[in-house]
Amino acid sequence: MGKIYCVMGKSSSGKDSIYSRIMQQGNPALLRIVPYTTRPRREGETDGREYVFTDEAHVQQLESAGKVIELRAYHTVYGIWKYFTVDDGRIDLSAHSYLYIVTLEGYQKIQRYFGSSQVVPIYIEVEDGERLLRAIARERQQKTPQYEEMCRRFLADAADFSEEKLTEAGITRRFINKDMEGTIREITEYIRRDMSGMEKQDKRISIWR
């Protein structure tokens, strides 16, 4: 039986970079889950690659059919944009495992939907000062840096990923992203062991001890 490995972490903790590298490696074999959104497609994006681009009527339809696993709605200057995960028949845990970047709430909903034994958290952490420096450096490279939005996210993350919330979500293991290569190796090894059932054995042994 396959699993969904959920990559989570505050802004600029390195989720995208680590996700891309693990998917590029191709080992362990993990598939992508393509999220859905009602936000308009941007230049360079392809429908079904970054997102499945859809509209509000379709959201309603999917919701009535009980196919929406988790959904986030953001109030933007352009209106409400929804981002969500759909049980569209492409997630086949009987045959495959998946790597997916999600929010903490999203992770909890996915876990409720598929069952906790099928959904594994990969929580990435970076010391706040270092994370802010990385966020600034990344923003500086943008054509129009949006430092205010960057600061808003930094503050919102403190609440969204509070210690209480992490505990409530059952996040015990943290992958500290100091050196990227080391972090990638650590996560890859963790997933490999989990896929082979070894992580579970180790957890049981540590409970016995």
Ligand SMILES: Nc1ncnc2c1ncn2[C@@H]1O[C@H](COP(=O)(O)OP(=O)(O)OP(=O)(O)O)[C@@H](O)[C@H]1O
């Ligand atoms: N170990 C690392 N050492 C130095 N820089 C890093 C490391 N990991 C990631 N970075 C850099 O930090 C920045 C943030 O990384 P990334 O965009 O992957 O984070 P993210 O968690 O996906 O952020 P967001 O949620 O805001 O999109 C990028 O510029 C990336 O190159």
